[in-house]
Each structure stands twice: as C-alpha cells, then as structure tokens.
Amino acid sequence: MYGKTHGKPPGRTRAAVVSALAGLLFAALPAQAAHAATTPADTGFEAGSTGWSAYSAGGQTAASFTEAGGHSGSNRLTHWSASAYKVETYQHLSGLTDGTYTLSAWVRSGGGQNSAYIALRNCGSAEQRTDLPPTPNGAWIRLVTSVKVTGGACTISLNSDAHAGEWANFDDISFTSGTTGLTVKGGDLSTLPKNEAHGATYRGATGTSGDAMSILKASGMNYVRLKVWVDPADGYNDKAHVLAMAMRAKALGMKVLIDFHYSDSWADPGKQNKPAAWAGHTYSRLRTDVYDHTYDVLNALKAQGTTADMVQIGNEINAGMLWPEGSTDNWSQLAGLLTSGANAAKAVSSSTKVALHLAEGGDNAGTRWWFDNAVSYGVPFDVIALSYYGYWHGPLSDLQTNLDDVASRYGKPVLVAETAYAHTLANGDALENNIATPDQLVSGYPATPAGQAANLRDVLNVVEAVPNGRGLGAVYWEPAWTAVSGSGWDPADPASGNAWENQALFDHNATLLPAASWFSHR
Secondary structure (H helix, E strand, O other), X not given: OOOOEOOEOOOOOOHHHHHHHHHHHHHHOOHHHOOOOOOOOOOOOOOXXXXXXXXXXXXXXXXXXXXXXXXXXXXXEEEOOOOOEEEEEEEEEEOOXXXXXXXXXXXXXXXXXXXXXXXXXXXXXXXXXXXXXXXXXXXXXXXXXXXXXXXXXXXXXXXXXXXXXXXXXXXXXXXXXXXXXXXXXXXXXXXXXXXXXXXXXXXXXXXXXXXXXXXXXXXXXXXXXXXXXXXXXXXXXXXXXXXXXXXXXXXXXXXXXXXEOOOOOOOEOOEOOOOHHHOOOOHHHHHHHHHHHHXXXXXXXXXXXXXXXXXXXXXXXXXXXXXXXXXXHXXXXXXXXXXXXXXXXXXXXXXXXXXXXXXXXXXXXXXXXXXXXXXXXOOOOOEEEEEOOXXXXXXXXXXXXXXXXXXXXXXXXXXXXXXXXOOOOOOOOOOOOOOOOHHHOOOOOOOOXXXXXXXXXXXXXXXXXXXXXXXXEEEEOOXXXXXXXXXXXXXXXXXXXXXXXXXXXXXXXXXXXXXXXXXXXX
C-alpha cells in the first residue's frame, strides 16, 4: 500500500521531529513565523522537508513525514497514521508582488479521508483549495489551485483529515505567477424537450420546482450542448428543436455547443449510419451534404441571434463518420468530410470554435493516431474534444496523460465533451441501466450523491490542471434525462426506456443533486 509498509510508515526522517516542534510553535505564533521567502523551499522533499512545518490541533504532527518513493526524485511527503489524524503541512511565503499565483502539486491518495486537499490561504483573499482524488492504482495526479495575493504574503497548505491507516502523498510542489480556471462548465440538454413533453418536472436542491435549465444555470452551468440529427423518427433533436433550445440557453446568458451527428439517430464509435436521405449519395455528394446541413443549422441559429459558440463536426468519430465512405479506413475521404463541416461552420461565423470529438478519453495512443492523421490531411480544427467515463475509459491518470499530451502535441485547447457518473444503482424505470452493479463502479467513487459529486469534481480538476491554460472544461452528459415514460433512448420506440437516469444530476425524485454545485468550480 502506498504511504505505509507493514502497518507503519517507513523511511521516516528527522522531518517528523521538526514537524512536531513546528506544530507547537504554530499553535502559539501566527503563520508569518513559518518559512519566509518569495519561493518555496524543498519542493521535492529531498532535504527532509526543510522549510516546511506541520500543524495539528490534536498534536498529531508525526502524521506528516517524508519517505522514499517520490514522483520525480527520491522522496515524497506522506500523511499517514495508525490512528485517526488531522494534519497540515505548510510553508509561508512573504515579499510577494501582489497578483495571481498558482500552486501545483503531484499527489496520490488511498481515498476515504474526511478531506485531503492542497490549498492557498492567508493570501489576502478567499482561501482556494483543490481536493485530492482517490488513486488506488498508485498513479500520481497533478493538481492546481490559484489565488489572488493581496498584501505580499501567502501560505502553501497541504492537508489531511483522515481515519486510521488512510494516506496521502505530495511531491514536486511549485508556486508560480498566473491563474487557472475553467471556461466551459456545461451540460448536454438534448433530451430535455422530450422529457418535458412527457411530463418531467424538476426541483432545485431545496425542493422548489423550476425549469431544469434555469436550475442548472443557477448552479453555475454556463454551456449547453445540443445534438443535431438530420431526420429523427420522433422529431426531437432536429433543427427546430435545436433552435428553440438555443434560444432558451442564450436567454439565460449561456453559451451553446452544437453537436452534429450526421445521422438520423445515435452516432458513436460503434455506429456511424448515414441519414436515410443521404444513403445513396456518392462521396462527392456527401461532402456537399455535410456542408449544406452544417451551414443550414448554424446559419439559422445565427439568424435568430443565437450564433453557436462551438460546434462538433461529428460525434465520437474514433472510427470515422458516414460509414463506409467516411471510415478511418479511408482517411483522405474522412478528412474531406470533416473539412466540409469545419468550412461551413467558419463560413457562418469565424468566431465559432470547431471541435473534433473522440470517445476513449484515457486512450493516448488512439488519440494521437487519430489526430496525427487529421493534422497530416490538413483538417482544420480549434478544439480537441474527448469523452471520458471513468468506468469505461480508465483511471484519471490516463485522462490526465492524454489531455496534457495532446494539448501540447497539437497546440490546441482540450475539452471533456462528455462525462457522467452514477448517484445510485437503483433503477428508475424498467430498462437496465448502463451502470447497474457495484463491480462496474470506479474504485473510490461509490454510487451515491457524494460519490457522483466527487467524480465530477475530480474530472474538472484534471482538466483545470492541463498546462498553459489549455484545459477548457467539461460537459456533463444529459444531466436532466430523468426516467419519464415515453422519453426513451430509441427515437423509433416510445417504450424503449432510459439506461442513464441514475447518472442524471437530478435524483429519482427530480431534485437537484450535490454534484451540480461543481459547475461553480473556478
């Protein structure tokens, strides 16, 4: 287990003793008595945590110590104790030029703590913190948090409030000028009109009834994603419904992401069926179809004063789109179709961002292969969009590796265009849910309201940590798709049911869940 060996912490240095003494001092003196400098000392914990101090109201400063097994060097800081503990390892900086600063740290955690987080406090503005995710696979995750310094001082703070035997690791700390944050905190509300038409109602966290989009907006959601189907059997997700939903979103001051499927129904890695009206068309004609359809929808949005802020040319197109002509087996043709869509979007509005969207957010090799081809064929795009569902796409460390790599490799911002997690395993209708049994869950995230909230929080934190501000944010998939009779997944079958309602951000009583509060994330 990470953070302990044979039931007790190994490799403990004199830092534990220093920490204990420092804790006594800290209890009697203000924070300014700690290490005073404009840059932190011993950021890799290679010098026995020189410059760091520990504080514990319960006298448990020995729970903070350095030991072997660092992220990049030999050592790391560990929080661990055989009994319940609450400890802070901190370092105070002074003489800073006022402005915005960012704390970065590589972390690991066994999970289960009451709280474990990195923070910036005593900085002349509100404390800022980022929670550690559970990392049972032992992989390191980089976290960031930023704060506005006023008054020239700030405290770097590493915290654990844990039960007996729970652990956290910290390493490779940095404190630099600059800020972090997310610009996209979105939700895909494509199914909301169908749900509402079949009687769905929604309540805020306090139980007050209201419009689902307005409730989510009040929680901090600032982007609405809307999928477009060409000629759907039930009439939903067509041009008219997209126009109406865009009007609602823009009226609330939200931005709009339009997701073109180029199909009459669902398009994803397993199916990319052409619309029936395009079925017999040649490749050349399909390029025209893509351009015309994209231009038509986007121009209609512009004409009503709701210009799209971002557009996806295809949905989860790992294996291409408009099969077979647009399969990745024929990249030159796929590139032509994608370019037609991108050109149409820019012809309507040069400010609309063009995103290319893949599933498998944790698959770095696959993402590289796909975008290397897109670049080599000259496909224009502004944003790399990836779906990430932890129960399908691997641990958070895989997502971080992929996001960081492709943002750097292609010099483009990255977006988690779809993510979701279960708040319960209980079913809300007769159709078995996609996530229905405990063995499908991600370790460290129970199927509870708190587990769902932690999962969304940690996805957002990984996106925020993408270097150079290239992490745009995340879009929660169908937060308002609750179980309502008639609002099933199959547009051709009204009785088809909903396999996602236990991952909505409204519970089975249609009340807003705590996870929605993370739309207010920095």
